[in-house]
Amino acid sequence: MNITVAGTGYVGLVAGVCFAEVGHKVLCTDTDGERIKLLNDGICPIYEKGLEELLKKNLKNKNISFTENYKKAYEKPDAIFIGVGTPEKEDGSAELGYISAVSKQIAENLKQDCLIVVKSTVPVGTNDMVEKLINDFLVSDVKIDVASNPEFLSQGSAVNDMMNAQRIIIGTKSKSAENMLREIYKPFKSPIVCVGRRSAEMIKYASNSFLALKISYMNDIANLCEAVDADITEVAKGMSYDERIGKKFLKAGIGFGGSCFPKDTKALIYLAEKNNIHLKTVEGCVHVNENQKNVLYKKACERFLTLSRLNISVLGVTFKPGTDDLRESPASANIRKFLNDGANVKIYDPAGMENARKIFPEGNFLNGKTEYSHSAKEALSGSDVCFIFTEWEEFMYLTPDDFLENMRRAVIFDGRNIFDSRKMELNGVEYHSIGRK
Numbered sequence: 001m002n003i004t005v006a007g008t009g010y011v012g013l014v015a016g017v018c019f020a021e022v023g024h025k026v027l028c029t030d031t032d033g034e035r036i037k038l039l040n041d042g043i044c045p046i047y048e049k050g051l052e053e054l055l056k057k058n059l060k061n062k063n064i065s066f067t068e069n070y071k072k073a074y075e076k077p078d079a080i081f082i083g084v085g086t087p088e089k090e091d092g093s094a095e096l097g098y099i100s101a102v103s104k105q106i107a108e109n110l111k112q113d114c115l116i117v118v119k120s121t122v123p124v125g126t127n128d129m130v131e132k133l134i135n136d137f138l139v140s141d142v143k144i145d146v147a148s149n150p151e152f153l154s155q156g157s158a159v160n161d162m163m164n165a166q167r168i169i170i171g172t173k174s175k176s177a178e179n180m181l182r183e184i185y186k187p188f189k190s191p192i193v194c195v196g197r198r199s200a201e202m203i204k205y206a207s208n209s210f211l212a213l214k215i216s217y218m219n220d221i222a223n224l225c226e227a228v229d230a231d232i233t234e235v236a237k238g239m240s241y242d243e244r245i246g247k248k249f250l251k252a253g254i255g256f257g258g259s260c261f262p263k264d265t266k267a268l269i270y271l272a273e274k275n276n277i278h279l280k281t282v283e284g285c286v287h288v289n290e291n292q293k294n295v296l297y298k299k300a301c302e303r304f305l306t307l308s309r310l311n312i313s314v315l316g317v318t319f320k321p322g323t324d325d326l327r328e329s330p331a332s333a334n335i336r337k338f339l340n341d342g343a344n345v346k347i348y349d350p351a352g353m354e355n356a357r358k359i360f361p362e363g364n365f366l367n368g369k370t371e372y373s374h375s376a377k378e379a380l381s382g383s384d385v386c387f388i389f390t391e392w393e394e395f396m397y398l399t400p401d402d403f404l405e406n407m408r409r410a411v412i413f414d415g416r417n418i419f420d421s422r423k424m425e426l427n428g429v430e431y432h433s434i435g436r437k
C-alpha cells in the first residue's frame, strides 16, 4: 500500500520505518528540511535502538523516502498517517495547531480518495474535527475517511513495540476504513481491537494515565514504607505475583517524566474539567509525582543544611534509560534546584549530555557551576554527594569502592533504587534511596 506519514518526529518516524519494513511503500514528509536531508542520507535524528539500521535498509530497498514537498506527498497515497506533535499548552490542554495545519494541507492537495489516520495522541473528538476540517477545505472531488489509531511506543523500545505490538487499536466510523487498516496492519500479526473513534482516542489517554497512576501509587506506598521501616522493593515483589496487579510499572523512584505521562495526564484532567468531571485519581497521580521529584532534594537539604558550594555528582539526566530525552526529567528539576542553591554540579549520562548542555550550559550558571564528565567515575571524583536519577545499566556495575575511592565523602541519594542498600551500608557508603530505610 502507498502510505504517506505526516511528521518525522518520534511517532511518525518509527511508524513510517516499520510500515516500510513490512513491505508498504512509505513517503514521509516534514517541514524541517534539515531533518529530511539527514533521513534521506540514512541518518536517524532521534536516539532509538535499532531504528537507524531499519531506516538504512528500507532506504536501500526503496520502501521509504522523505520529502519536504508536502504537496506531492499528499497527492495520491492510499492512506495518510498523521504523526505530528500535540505538545502541552500552558493550561494543560493539548496544542492541536500542527494537526489542523496538516489537515488543511491534505485537503488542498489530495487528488484521490484516501484514508486519513490520526496517530498522534489527541483529545477525544479531534478525529471529528479533522474530518470536518478536511471536508471544509477539500479542493478536488474526492472522498475521505478518518480513523483513529493511537500509538503505544515507549522510547528505547519503540521499534520492538511497533513490530510486536501487544495490541493495535483501530477507531473507525466505517467498515471500509476498518478493513483498510486491518490490511495495513496484517503483516504485524498483533491482535487488532476495533472500536469507535472516540473510544480509540480515549484508550490512549486512559492507558497512559493508568500506567502513571500505578507509578504514583507505588511512590506513595514507598514513602509510607520508609516511615514504617518496610522495603518498597520487597513490597512490589510480593504484589507482582498477583496476576491482577502484574509485574510492570511497580518501580518506585524519583517520579515519572518524559514527553507523554506528564502531558497526557494533564490533558485528561483538562478534558474532564471541560466536562464538569473531577478525575480525582489522575489529579492525585500528578500531585504525587510533583512531590516525588523533590523527595531526595528535601532529604539532602536536611542532611547538609545547605547545598551551597557542595560538589554534587549527578549520574543520569534522561527521564529513563535508552533515550537521550530530558523532557520533564526528574533530573532536570533537581539539577536546577542544586544550581539555584549555589552547588557545583558535575554531570554524566551515557546518552543525554548533548541535550543537557542545552539546558545547563557548562561553567557558571544560575548561582552555581556546571561541569560535564566523560564517565561515571570522573563525575564522582572529588564530590561530596552523588545523586542517581536514571537507572542506566552501566551505573549498576559501580561498586561501593568506586564511590569510596573517588568521592570526598561517599554519600549517595539514589532515585532509582539500583543498589542493595545493605551492601552499600556494610561497606561504609552512606546510602539513601526511595522507600527503603
Ligand code: UGA
Pocket (backbone or CB within 6 Å): 121, 151, 152, 153, 154, 155, 156, 208, 211, 215, 248, 249, 250, 251, 252, 253, 254, 255, 256, 257, 258, 259, 260, 261, 319, 320
Ligand atoms: C509511555 C508509554 O509507556 C507508552 O506506552 C506510550 O506509547 C508513550 O508513553 C507515548 O504516549 O508515546 P515513555 O514515556 O517512552 O512511554 O516511557 P515509559 O517507559 O512509560 O516511562 C515513563 C516514565 O515512568 C519514566 O520516567 C520512567 O522512569 C517512569 N517509570 C516507569 C517509573 O518511575 N516506574 C516504573 O515502574 C516504570
